[in-house]
Amino acid sequence: MITLKNLHVRLSEFFLDNISLDISEGEFFVLMGPTGSGKTVLLEAIAGLIPVTRGQIFIQEKEVTGLPPEKRGIGIVYQDQALFPHLTVRKNIAYGLRYHRISGEIAVERIDRLVSLLNLSHLLDRLPGNLSGGEKQRVALARALAVRPEVLLLDEPLSALDPNFREEVRNALKSLHRNTGTTFMMVTHDFVDALSLGDRAAVINNGHIEQAGPVDDIFQKPMSAFVANFVGMKNLFKARFEGTKTSLGDLEIELGRKPDNGQGHIAIRPEDILITRDAFSSTVRNMFKGKVAGVFAQGFTYEVHIRAGETVFKSLITQKALSELAIQEGEAVSISFPARAIHNF
Ligand SMILES: Nc1ncnc2c1ncn2[C@@H]1O[C@H](COP(=O)(O)OP(=O)(O)OP(=O)(O)O)[C@@H](O)[C@H]1O
Numbered sequence: 001m002i003t004l005k006n007l008h009v010r011l012s013e014f015f016l017d018n019i020s021l022d023i024s025e026g027e028f029f030v031l032m033g034p035t036g037s038g039k040t041v042l043l044e045a046i047a048g049l050i051p052v053t054r055g056q057i058f059i060q061e062k063e064v065t066g067l068p069p070e071k072r073g074i075g076i077v078y079q080d081q082a083l084f085p086h087l088t089v090r091k092n093i094a095y096g097l098r099y100h101r102i103s104g105e106i107a108v109e110r111i112d113r114l115v116s117l118l119n120l121s122h123l124l125d126r127l128p129g130n131l132s133g134g135e136k137q138r139v140a141l142a143r144a145l146a147v148r149p150e151v152l153l154l155d156e157p158l159s160a161l162d163p164n165f166r167e168e169v170r171n172a173l174k175s176l177h178r179n180t181g182t183t184f185m186m187v188t189h190d191f192v193d194a195l196s197l198g199d200r201a202a203v204i205n206n207g208h209i210e211q212a213g214p215v216d217d218i219f220q221k222p223m224s225a226f227v228a229n230f231v232g233m234k235n236l237f238k239a240r241f242e243g244t245k246t247s248l249g250d251l252e253i254e255l256g257r258k259p260d261n262g263q264g265h266i267a268i269r270p271e272d273i274l275i276t277r278d279a280f281s282s283t284v285r286n287m288f289k290g291k292v293a294g295v296f297a298q299g300f301t302y303e304v305h306i307r308a309g310e311t312v313f314k315s316l317i318t319q320k321a322l323s324e325l326a327i328q329e330g331e332a333v334s335i336s337f338p339a340r341a342i343h344n345f
Pocket residue numbers: 011012013014033034035036037038039040041042
Protein backbone atom coordinates (compact mmCIF):
# COMPACT_ATOMS: atom_id res chain seq x y z
CA MET A 1 0.00 0.00 0.00
CA ILE A 2 2.75 2.47 0.99
CA THR A 3 6.05 1.36 -0.46
CA LEU A 4 9.21 3.36 0.09
CA LYS A 5 12.18 2.33 -2.01
CA ASN A 6 15.65 3.56 -1.04
CA LEU A 7 14.37 6.98 -0.07
CA HIS A 8 16.90 9.74 0.56
CA VAL A 9 16.00 13.22 1.79
CA ARG A 10 18.46 15.99 2.49
CA LEU A 11 17.61 19.04 4.59
CA SER A 12 20.75 21.14 5.07
CA GLU A 13 22.55 19.19 7.83
CA PHE A 14 20.04 16.34 8.14
CA PHE A 15 19.70 13.21 5.96
CA LEU A 16 17.07 10.53 5.70
CA ASP A 17 19.20 7.67 4.54
CA ASN A 18 18.08 4.84 2.28
CA ILE A 19 14.64 4.27 3.80
CA SER A 20 12.80 1.21 2.48
CA LEU A 21 9.46 0.17 3.96
CA ASP A 22 6.39 -1.79 2.93
CA ILE A 23 3.15 -0.95 4.70
CA SER A 24 0.13 -3.09 3.87
CA GLU A 25 -3.33 -1.88 3.04
CA GLY A 26 -5.40 -1.23 6.16
CA GLU A 27 -2.39 -1.55 8.45
CA PHE A 28 -1.81 0.67 11.51
CA PHE A 29 1.89 1.42 11.24
CA VAL A 30 3.78 3.24 13.99
CA LEU A 31 6.95 5.26 13.56
CA MET A 32 9.06 5.70 16.69
CA GLY A 33 12.46 7.18 17.43
CA PRO A 34 14.22 9.77 19.55
CA THR A 35 13.64 13.46 19.07
CA GLY A 36 15.23 14.81 15.89
CA SER A 37 15.63 11.34 14.34
CA GLY A 38 13.59 12.25 11.24
CA LYS A 39 10.07 10.95 11.92
CA THR A 40 8.29 14.14 10.85
CA VAL A 41 10.60 14.57 7.86
CA LEU A 42 9.74 11.04 6.70
CA LEU A 43 5.99 11.65 7.15
CA GLU A 44 6.20 14.94 5.25
CA ALA A 45 8.27 13.39 2.46
CA ILE A 46 5.53 10.75 2.02
CA ALA A 47 2.91 13.52 2.01
CA GLY A 48 4.85 15.45 -0.64
CA LEU A 49 5.55 18.43 1.61
CA ILE A 50 9.34 17.84 1.52
CA PRO A 51 11.07 16.86 -1.73
CA VAL A 52 13.05 13.62 -1.87
CA THR A 53 16.58 13.58 -3.24
CA ARG A 54 16.54 9.95 -4.37
CA GLY A 55 14.30 6.91 -4.24
CA GLN A 56 10.62 6.28 -4.86
CA ILE A 57 7.30 6.46 -3.03
CA PHE A 58 4.36 4.29 -4.11
CA ILE A 59 0.81 4.47 -2.80
CA GLN A 60 -1.51 1.69 -3.93
CA GLU A 61 1.18 0.60 -6.38
CA LYS A 62 1.07 3.99 -8.07
CA GLU A 63 4.26 6.03 -8.00
CA VAL A 64 3.63 9.41 -6.34
CA THR A 65 7.24 10.57 -5.85
CA GLY A 66 6.86 13.61 -8.10
CA LEU A 67 3.17 14.37 -7.46
CA PRO A 68 1.95 17.40 -5.49
CA PRO A 69 0.50 16.65 -2.02
CA GLU A 70 -3.16 16.97 -3.08
CA LYS A 71 -2.74 14.30 -5.77
CA ARG A 72 -1.36 11.60 -3.44
CA GLY A 73 -4.56 10.46 -1.70
CA ILE A 74 -3.11 11.30 1.70
CA GLY A 75 -4.56 13.01 4.77
CA ILE A 76 -2.38 14.38 7.54
CA VAL A 77 -3.20 15.22 11.16
CA TYR A 78 -0.76 17.04 13.44
CA GLN A 79 -0.65 17.31 17.22
CA ASP A 80 -2.02 20.86 17.29
CA GLN A 81 -5.29 20.27 15.37
CA ALA A 82 -5.15 23.56 13.41
CA LEU A 83 -8.91 23.79 12.85
CA PHE A 84 -10.33 26.86 11.10
CA PRO A 85 -11.34 29.04 14.06
CA HIS A 86 -14.12 30.95 12.25
CA LEU A 87 -15.88 27.82 10.95
CA THR A 88 -18.27 25.60 12.93
CA VAL A 89 -17.36 21.98 13.59
CA ARG A 90 -19.69 20.90 10.76
CA LYS A 91 -18.01 23.28 8.29
CA ASN A 92 -14.55 22.28 9.43
CA ILE A 93 -15.35 18.61 8.77
CA ALA A 94 -16.88 19.40 5.37
CA TYR A 95 -14.06 21.74 4.34
CA GLY A 96 -12.17 19.43 2.00
CA LEU A 97 -15.23 18.00 0.30
CA ARG A 98 -15.83 21.04 -1.90
CA TYR A 99 -12.28 20.83 -3.26
CA HIS A 100 -12.94 17.19 -4.13
CA ARG A 101 -16.30 18.21 -5.68
CA ILE A 102 -18.28 16.03 -3.32
CA SER A 103 -21.66 17.47 -2.37
CA GLY A 104 -25.31 16.61 -1.75
CA GLU A 105 -26.33 13.29 -0.28
CA ILE A 106 -22.89 11.69 -0.55
CA ALA A 107 -21.32 14.53 1.43
CA VAL A 108 -24.04 14.33 4.10
CA GLU A 109 -23.67 10.55 4.40
CA ARG A 110 -19.91 10.75 4.78
CA ILE A 111 -20.07 13.44 7.41
CA ASP A 112 -22.84 11.65 9.33
CA ARG A 113 -20.83 8.44 9.44
CA LEU A 114 -17.73 10.15 10.80
CA VAL A 115 -19.77 12.24 13.24
CA SER A 116 -21.32 9.08 14.62
CA LEU A 117 -18.01 7.13 14.73
CA LEU A 118 -16.34 10.00 16.56
CA ASN A 119 -19.33 10.93 18.69
CA LEU A 120 -19.43 14.56 17.53
CA SER A 121 -23.16 15.12 16.92
CA HIS A 122 -23.64 17.43 19.91
CA LEU A 123 -20.75 19.66 18.79
CA LEU A 124 -21.62 20.32 15.14
CA ASP A 125 -22.70 23.95 15.53
CA ARG A 126 -19.93 24.96 17.92
CA LEU A 127 -16.79 26.91 16.98
CA PRO A 128 -13.40 25.26 17.68
CA GLY A 129 -12.48 27.92 20.28
CA ASN A 130 -14.77 26.41 22.90
CA LEU A 131 -13.96 22.72 22.39
CA SER A 132 -11.71 20.64 24.64
CA GLY A 133 -8.36 19.41 23.27
CA GLY A 134 -9.75 15.91 22.77
CA GLU A 135 -12.84 17.21 20.97
CA LYS A 136 -10.72 19.37 18.67
CA GLN A 137 -8.54 16.43 17.79
CA ARG A 138 -11.61 14.27 17.03
CA VAL A 139 -12.87 17.03 14.70
CA ALA A 140 -9.44 17.17 13.02
CA LEU A 141 -9.62 13.40 12.45
CA ALA A 142 -13.11 13.68 10.95
CA ARG A 143 -11.96 16.52 8.67
CA ALA A 144 -8.96 14.54 7.46
CA LEU A 145 -11.02 11.40 6.81
CA ALA A 146 -14.03 13.08 5.17
CA VAL A 147 -12.23 13.17 1.81
CA ARG A 148 -11.52 9.42 2.14
CA PRO A 149 -7.73 9.44 1.84
CA GLU A 150 -6.13 6.09 1.11
CA VAL A 151 -3.56 6.85 3.78
CA LEU A 152 -3.86 8.88 6.96
CA LEU A 153 -0.57 10.22 8.33
CA LEU A 154 -0.64 11.20 12.00
CA ASP A 155 2.15 13.21 13.59
CA GLU A 156 1.93 12.67 17.36
CA PRO A 157 -1.84 13.25 17.38
CA LEU A 158 -2.11 12.55 21.11
CA SER A 159 0.96 14.25 22.48
CA ALA A 160 -0.52 17.71 23.06
CA LEU A 161 -3.51 16.28 24.96
CA ASP A 162 -3.74 16.00 28.70
CA PRO A 163 -3.97 12.41 29.98
CA ASN A 164 -7.80 12.35 30.26
CA PHE A 165 -8.21 13.25 26.62
CA ARG A 166 -5.47 10.95 25.37
CA GLU A 167 -7.53 7.89 26.21
CA GLU A 168 -10.57 9.40 24.47
CA VAL A 169 -8.66 10.14 21.25
CA ARG A 170 -6.76 6.83 21.39
CA ASN A 171 -10.10 5.01 21.46
CA ALA A 172 -11.37 7.21 18.63
CA LEU A 173 -8.32 6.29 16.54
CA LYS A 174 -8.83 2.60 17.22
CA SER A 175 -12.48 2.73 16.20
CA LEU A 176 -11.78 4.84 13.09
CA HIS A 177 -9.06 2.51 11.94
CA ARG A 178 -11.27 -0.55 12.45
CA ASN A 179 -14.30 0.99 10.76
CA THR A 180 -12.79 2.82 7.79
CA GLY A 181 -10.14 0.33 6.65
CA THR A 182 -7.83 3.30 5.92
CA THR A 183 -4.07 2.73 6.22
CA PHE A 184 -2.73 4.68 9.20
CA MET A 185 0.88 5.72 9.71
CA MET A 186 1.45 7.39 13.05
CA VAL A 187 4.45 9.01 14.68
CA THR A 188 4.48 8.62 18.44
CA HIS A 189 6.80 8.85 21.42
CA ASP A 190 4.41 6.97 23.59
CA PHE A 191 4.86 3.22 24.08
CA VAL A 192 1.26 2.81 25.24
CA ASP A 193 0.04 4.30 21.94
CA ALA A 194 2.39 2.08 19.96
CA LEU A 195 1.43 -1.10 21.81
CA SER A 196 -2.30 -0.45 21.93
CA LEU A 197 -2.75 0.82 18.37
CA GLY A 198 0.07 -0.41 16.16
CA ASP A 199 0.19 -3.58 14.07
CA ARG A 200 3.77 -3.03 12.95
CA ALA A 201 6.33 -0.37 13.73
CA ALA A 202 9.69 1.02 12.74
CA VAL A 203 12.31 2.60 14.96
CA ILE A 204 14.22 5.37 13.26
CA ASN A 205 17.61 6.55 14.49
CA ASN A 206 19.39 9.57 13.07
CA GLY A 207 17.72 9.27 9.66
CA HIS A 208 17.88 5.52 9.15
CA ILE A 209 15.63 2.62 10.12
CA GLU A 210 17.11 0.52 12.92
CA GLN A 211 14.35 -2.09 13.00
CA ALA A 212 10.94 -2.62 11.43
CA GLY A 213 8.46 -5.39 12.23
CA PRO A 214 5.51 -6.38 14.41
CA VAL A 215 5.16 -4.00 17.37
CA ASP A 216 5.59 -6.85 19.87
CA ASP A 217 8.88 -7.87 18.23
CA ILE A 218 10.24 -4.35 18.54
CA PHE A 219 9.54 -4.42 22.27
CA GLN A 220 10.39 -8.08 22.92
CA LYS A 221 13.05 -8.92 20.34
CA PRO A 222 15.13 -5.82 19.71
CA MET A 223 17.82 -6.50 17.13
CA SER A 224 20.29 -3.84 18.21
CA ALA A 225 21.58 -2.17 21.34
CA PHE A 226 19.99 1.06 20.14
CA VAL A 227 16.47 -0.44 19.91
CA ALA A 228 16.86 -2.33 23.21
CA ASN A 229 17.80 0.88 24.94
CA PHE A 230 15.07 2.84 23.15
CA VAL A 231 12.32 0.45 24.27
CA GLY A 232 13.45 0.64 27.89
CA MET A 233 15.70 -2.40 28.38
CA LYS A 234 17.83 -0.53 30.85
CA ASN A 235 20.06 -3.50 31.64
CA LEU A 236 22.14 -3.63 28.50
CA PHE A 237 25.53 -5.32 28.59
CA LYS A 238 28.15 -6.37 26.05
CA ALA A 239 28.48 -10.13 26.13
CA ARG A 240 30.66 -12.97 24.85
CA PHE A 241 28.67 -16.18 24.54
CA GLU A 242 30.01 -19.60 25.46
CA GLY A 243 27.49 -22.36 24.80
CA THR A 244 24.32 -21.32 26.61
CA LYS A 245 26.17 -19.04 29.01
CA THR A 246 27.71 -15.61 29.17
CA SER A 247 29.82 -13.89 31.81
CA LEU A 248 29.43 -10.42 33.25
CA GLY A 249 32.66 -9.95 35.18
CA ASP A 250 32.62 -12.85 37.63
CA LEU A 251 28.86 -13.50 37.26
CA GLU A 252 27.93 -16.45 35.10
CA ILE A 253 24.56 -16.04 33.39
CA GLU A 254 22.50 -18.89 31.96
CA LEU A 255 20.62 -17.92 28.80
CA GLY A 256 18.75 -21.21 28.41
CA ARG A 257 19.64 -21.31 24.71
CA LYS A 258 22.72 -21.08 22.53
CA PRO A 259 23.03 -17.75 20.68
CA ASP A 260 23.93 -17.85 16.97
CA ASN A 261 26.70 -15.31 17.39
CA GLY A 262 29.84 -15.62 19.53
CA GLN A 263 29.48 -12.14 20.93
CA GLY A 264 26.97 -9.31 21.08
CA HIS A 265 24.75 -7.92 23.80
CA ILE A 266 22.31 -9.11 26.42
CA ALA A 267 19.42 -6.94 27.60
CA ILE A 268 16.97 -7.37 30.48
CA ARG A 269 13.92 -5.22 31.25
CA PRO A 270 14.15 -3.66 34.73
CA GLU A 271 10.66 -5.00 35.55
CA ASP A 272 11.94 -8.57 34.97
CA ILE A 273 14.55 -8.34 37.73
CA LEU A 274 13.18 -9.57 41.05
CA ILE A 275 14.68 -8.30 44.31
CA THR A 276 14.44 -10.44 47.44
CA ARG A 277 15.89 -10.02 50.91
CA ASP A 278 17.30 -13.53 50.90
CA ALA A 279 18.54 -15.82 48.19
CA PHE A 280 16.23 -18.74 47.41
CA SER A 281 17.02 -21.84 45.47
CA SER A 282 15.68 -21.97 41.93
CA THR A 283 16.74 -24.04 38.98
CA VAL A 284 15.08 -21.76 36.43
CA ARG A 285 16.37 -18.37 37.54
CA ASN A 286 19.73 -16.66 37.50
CA MET A 287 20.30 -15.55 41.09
CA PHE A 288 23.02 -13.26 42.44
CA LYS A 289 23.84 -11.62 45.75
CA GLY A 290 24.39 -7.88 45.68
CA LYS A 291 24.10 -4.56 47.48
CA VAL A 292 21.59 -1.75 46.95
CA ALA A 293 23.47 1.05 45.19
CA GLY A 294 20.57 3.52 44.97
CA VAL A 295 16.78 3.92 45.05
CA PHE A 296 15.21 6.45 42.65
CA ALA A 297 11.53 7.47 42.65
CA GLN A 298 9.86 7.44 39.22
CA GLY A 299 6.25 8.46 39.71
CA PHE A 300 4.40 5.40 41.04
CA THR A 301 7.39 3.08 40.70
CA TYR A 302 10.97 2.99 41.96
CA GLU A 303 14.14 2.16 40.09
CA VAL A 304 16.49 0.28 42.39
CA HIS A 305 20.14 -0.13 41.42
CA ILE A 306 21.88 -3.24 42.73
CA ARG A 307 25.56 -3.89 42.40
CA ALA A 308 26.40 -7.57 41.98
CA GLY A 309 30.10 -8.20 41.41
CA GLU A 310 31.22 -5.45 39.02
CA THR A 311 27.80 -5.07 37.40
CA VAL A 312 25.02 -2.65 38.34
CA PHE A 313 21.53 -4.00 37.57
CA LYS A 314 18.44 -1.80 37.43
CA SER A 315 15.16 -3.17 38.75
CA LEU A 316 11.76 -1.49 38.63
CA ILE A 317 9.49 -2.14 41.59
CA THR A 318 6.23 -0.74 42.92
CA GLN A 319 5.97 1.42 46.00
CA LYS A 320 4.22 -1.46 47.78
CA ALA A 321 7.07 -3.87 46.97
CA LEU A 322 9.60 -1.29 48.12
CA SER A 323 7.92 -0.78 51.47
CA GLU A 324 7.51 -4.55 51.96
CA LEU A 325 11.18 -5.11 51.21
CA ALA A 326 12.15 -2.10 53.36
CA ILE A 327 15.51 -1.82 51.65
CA GLN A 328 17.98 1.02 51.84
CA GLU A 329 21.19 1.95 50.12
CA GLY A 330 24.10 -0.28 51.13
CA GLU A 331 21.96 -3.23 52.25
CA ALA A 332 22.52 -6.78 51.05
CA VAL A 333 19.82 -8.24 48.77
CA SER A 334 19.49 -10.91 46.12
CA ILE A 335 18.39 -10.38 42.57
CA SER A 336 17.07 -12.94 40.15
CA PHE A 337 15.75 -13.17 36.62
CA PRO A 338 14.65 -16.08 34.46
CA ALA A 339 16.61 -17.05 31.35
CA ARG A 340 13.58 -16.17 29.21
CA ALA A 341 13.80 -12.51 30.36
CA ILE A 342 17.27 -12.23 28.81
CA HIS A 343 17.29 -10.91 25.25
CA ASN A 344 20.43 -11.54 23.25
CA PHE A 345 21.49 -10.06 19.94
N1 LIG B 1 13.00 22.38 6.91
C1 LIG B 1 14.08 21.92 7.50
N2 LIG B 1 15.32 22.38 7.16
C2 LIG B 1 16.44 21.91 7.73
N3 LIG B 1 16.45 20.95 8.68
C3 LIG B 1 15.26 20.45 9.08
C4 LIG B 1 14.01 20.92 8.50
N4 LIG B 1 13.01 20.22 9.09
C5 LIG B 1 13.59 19.40 9.98
N5 LIG B 1 14.93 19.52 9.96
C6 LIG B 1 15.90 18.78 10.77
O1 LIG B 1 15.74 17.39 10.49
C7 LIG B 1 15.96 16.62 11.67
C8 LIG B 1 14.80 15.68 11.89
O2 LIG B 1 13.65 16.44 12.26
P1 LIG B 1 12.23 15.79 12.55
O3 LIG B 1 11.29 16.91 12.83
O4 LIG B 1 11.87 14.85 11.45
O5 LIG B 1 12.51 14.96 13.86
P2 LIG B 1 11.48 14.07 14.67
O6 LIG B 1 12.05 12.69 14.70
O7 LIG B 1 10.10 14.22 14.12
O8 LIG B 1 11.63 14.73 16.10
P3 LIG B 1 10.55 15.06 17.22
O9 LIG B 1 10.27 13.76 17.89
O10 LIG B 1 11.28 16.01 18.11
O11 LIG B 1 9.34 15.66 16.56
C9 LIG B 1 16.19 17.61 12.81
O12 LIG B 1 17.56 17.71 13.02
C10 LIG B 1 15.61 18.90 12.26
O13 LIG B 1 16.29 20.01 12.81
